[in-house]
Amino acid sequence: MTRKREWYEGAVYHVTVRGNRRNDTFRDKEDFEYYLNTIEEALFYYIQFNYKVICYCLMDNHVHLMIKTDIEPLGKLMGRISASYTRYFNKKYNYIGHLFQDRYFSELIKSDEQMLVAPKVRQETFDGKDFYPGFLVSDPMREAHLLIEPRGIFQYPNELGDEAFQRLKKDITKNYTGLSNAGVPMILEGGGQFKEITMKLTDGQFIESKRFRIEDVCRMFRVPLHLVQDLTRATNNNIEHQSLGFIMYTMLPWFKRWEENLNLQLLSPESKRKNRYFQFNISGLLRGDIKSRYEAYEQGRQWGWLFVNDIRRFENMNPIENGDRYLEPLNMSEAGKQQEQLKALREEVFNLTQRLYGRTYSVQG
Template identity: 45%
Template sequence: MSQTEKLSAARAYIAERGIQPFGWMKEQRGMLENPRYSLDDPGVMDALWYDAGTLPPVRPQRAIQTSAVFACVRILAETLATLPCHLYRKVNDRDVLRADNHPLYSVLHDEPNSYQSAFQFFQASMSQLALWGNFYAEIQRDSTTGQVIGIYPLPAWEVQPSLIRTGNTIRKVYNVIGEVLEDADVLHIPALGWDGVKGISPIALHRATITMSLNAEEFGANFFKNGTRLSGVLQHPGKISAEASQRLRESWQQSYAGKANSGKVALLEEGMSFNALSMPLADAQFIEQRKFQIDDIARIFRIPPHMVGSMSSSTNNNIEQQALEFVKHTMLPWIKRWEQEINRKLIPATQRRKYFAKFDVDDLLRGDFASRVQGYASARQWGWMSANDVREKEDMNMIEGGDVYLSPSNMMPADALDKQEDAINNEPPEPAEPQDPAAGAENE
């Protein structure tokens, strides 16, 4: 049996048994077995991601209630949303201009659909990407010209992409609540994945880490809710019945538990004594555990820890470098995903050699004012920026005569230097000055 046949059989097996891939739902049965195919077969395991973990799935809506997850998702979403997406037109092999007259420009830069601005669209889309691992949007085109007139987000949890083979052709389709959309009609941005069809949710992959953080937050909330006492023992010198014990426990809980009753003086009767079994949070390493969880979740989303409030490994000397690494290693891969999918789906094939979409990341790379001034001065000195180029970068109006490019007086093209040396070497000698006859007579 070929690998393709094995995969087809595995998919048929999954559909036949009603098993949902990727661990969102599991079939509850004593043994997962098909007499025709062994689950040890690599082809079957490639199609069926069997997760033997015992932890229950963590829904993205629950995971984002963790402060670290919320901070990471917010950073990714708002960072992408602040980057303007421009459509450019190639003038020649080296020069490009903004194609702000093209109908697609306003869709990407201003208003992707009838109810969202560009910021709202990219913020929501990046949030879905970070939580569900995929973002889908339906592309609407003008019925006459075929030009893109809108991009409408689809709920990632309601879309299931799949591949369909027709003869020697494989095409991708999307099942959206019973409706099938073709690949050309869906803008799909996948996160990290291994099947080339869809991305994997980081929440699903790292549910143990997310669960640990959720449990730590719940523990802390319950700890302080119970008056910073984990538990205690009421000791009676005699023996009491179960009913009396229950009444005593309820009475004690009502009178002395909780932050509202903190600091009250307890009244003990019948020779009873109270033995506290509290453990200070520092002894339980609760604070250290919470800090580690923040760094661990930041690592999942590839966010520098200082951006989510963890300064344990950051200093004033390396924060700027970490910010540059965030742009290069975190945002750039996401930006490339967006740019390539926009160019592939929203720009017709006949126009792709002339038009392309690109996010402007200059604002992310801007340094402090002193660093920018130093860079501008160098650019002006060496002649590759004019005064108006600098003013445009700083959002200032143009000035008259500001388009002049300077050049250092001691710099010239190499071929011009060779020509100058040749001219000097081939220059005829200067004629000798004529002697004064009177001066010669005086010498005699």
Template identity: 35%
Template structure:
């Protein structure tokens, strides 16, 4: 990874001699293996890849992302008076909703490996807007001081040179600490194979995958007779409106229907395997991506929780860590400010399970009626701040008989 020196990595690796050639037949003769490559636009357009990217980005954008501040009681409360709170929850940039801005941020990381936002601050140094920048329009370089410098080639305005404190940069698995790596480029062979399979399936679909069958004659027909026979056959039997007609063949002709071969079945299974591999790249459970071949009611519910804990939570922590460093000053972090996603909404389950959990918290004494009503976006009630105490629980050794 990027903290290590590249020269040290190269020195540790064994040296080898290579001969480059663009001749595929020569490479095949020498035993070269197929090296898959995938264009990001094509690969992200695959149905399963698009679903995985949309699922992760939309899920992260749909949950609350709030600015919190530690309080004196040891808890934390939303810092609603801070300008950054509105940027994360309401409007990321002028005319850009928080949902659209955060979805774009996550989608950019999932496809390109980088997400860039220009940070706009007020006179007090507080963040008031995050202007999105396309990864293709940004060049990053490391200065001698160790800081990063960003050159933004703004397509709709003048270019700008920004330093690292002026840019929110979220990376995915960076090797040098400068640019992140696209998951599509990391798993280029997986996506390249899936794209190739889709292209092959498309080419077969243009020819309806295969002819339905063949008319076989006992003797060779002249060329002109061949065309006339096929034309009469199409007019008489081909088409949905002509299904069920009686076919009468003469002149020694027989009709042989083509069967679905094992090779075709293997191709379909190979496409299914490629779809599962793409789900593995993004850490998305297959049932969440719409692959229900092995889905049941029990494992679908379990995989829904796995999506949150094993997939969405690491992505959320990656975004939070970058935001805490770039959007909050060291003094603000020392004062107890921090950014955090609230993924609890995705783990609540159905309404019955939620109410059962609230009942346990209410009877256990750590939730009041108003605490529960606030979670349900309901107004407070009089006397709702009272916490119950179970009668059958007491401190060890404490006499509660009243004697």
């Protein structure tokens, strides 16, 4: 019968994970580091549950963790940590079978004394060479990895004397540590200030590494970051140009491949003779902002290579009557015919003058 673990929101546990049959679960420094990375990954994966690892101690064949829960019991977090590390260990050492003994053991910490004593007892046990024959404390790979996460720093305008420093330490330990003192407002003397640390450097590096993974995947598939909702460095201008670049350099080669495949496999010789073909219409994807579009339409209309209904069709609007007429600039003419046009203009002026005044003039070439 499965034993139901005692749990409530905000509960703190001392968790122990042991190797199966007391076998080593860590054989080199890489194993220790991978287990710590696995803890960080699991905390980030279940970030919505707000788990907090207060401290940890990794040893040859077992692990000690002190974990604070918030709105969810330990099961999901520990299950992900153990499963992920087991896959790594089995693949690296070609190991078959259970790596850990049972799932995990947990002891609910119900008092301040337990909170302070549990890590101290485990550290003393860890340092005892009788329990671990051949263990060398000076070997950094086998030392306990103990982490106590600082919440903030105390800042004073002047240097504290030895007496004031000892009094501050004693006052903090007595009045502001432990579960029973949670939420008690702190009184600082000598103009001291407490500044909370919003994010540890290790947390910042972890978030940066997660972002680098996103960039790596996008780089592999040639997709701009804003299409996967990473707007860290995005602006309105560069998003538009990145979208155009995505169409031109990522999607356009695929469109060409698909067009050629469709034309080759689906069109009959008769259809090809009638000049039928498949083509992706990507003009809608390449449309810029409204200002850029209207400026381009203005140029096309004034220089005579777009008429009104062309522009309306681009904007998905119905054509209008007499909208299929091109405009021709007055100062533009066909190359090589300037003299002919000038002579025709002179003749037209001469004829007009003759009709108005009834006089005869000669036209000089």
